[in-house]
Amino acid sequence: MFGLVPKMIWEQLLAPDENNCIAQNLNTLLIELRDGRKGILDVGWGNPDWFPSREREFRCMESEWSLPASLQALQVSTEEIEFVVLTHLHHDHAGGLGFCPEDGEMLVTFPNATIFVHAAEWDLATQGDPLLFKAYPEVSIAPLRALPPERIFLVDDDVTTILPGIALIRSGGHTDGHCTILIGDGESLQIEHPDLRDDPASLRILYAGDVCPTSHHLRLVYQLSYDTHPMDSRRWKREWLPRIAHDGLFLMFDHDPDLYGAFLRKDDRRGFMVERSVPATSQA
């Protein structure tokens, strides 16, 4: 998770266990548009039972898949989800869309959702490149492939408003087709998180995906060793962190074990730092 940063430094930020693993969340976000349509950003890797036991062990997957239970707690059914917006198609972000067992029936988590993703990412994930078989395992990609074409909305441009108040912005870096997601059009965004409820309605959220997965990845070289274009991840930070701090955007982290996101400030010595953080809630 920290690429070139020596362990003796990163272990002070997130202490590893005896297997050298650190805790991570797969944070997602439920969105309700003004017209009542509901959708989700990134869906995690799905039910741990879908993975072979060795894989579960390697990845220290917890036994529960909390997304369906979290939706249930909010009285939202998986059938009500009409759109899913994805930063990229790695299985820890898109695997929750469904599962295709080798000898069983295909499971689709959100039967009525249209999937929004960048076309470059779709091509990478679906072309069956043997170099990428671990990143885009067929069991996770098959349910996507099986969707009727009208349920897949592929974005070609670098910045595209895909739904009212939601823009997909290509970052590259982590993968060639990786996107960040900007939510809020500057008016009346209501956030149902106890720490954000009282913030101005004009607040905007930037869901950064894996170009800035935790609050410990704000510095340039703190980046994932599996970024396919590491320099582009750095370029993204150069371009966007000043903007996030200056414009007061709420930066949401997809893998932070403790925080849902943070507001940033510029720091002369360290570049950018957390100005105010918002802890992850149980309904994540």
Ligand SMILES: [Zn+2]
């Ligand atoms: Zn990830």
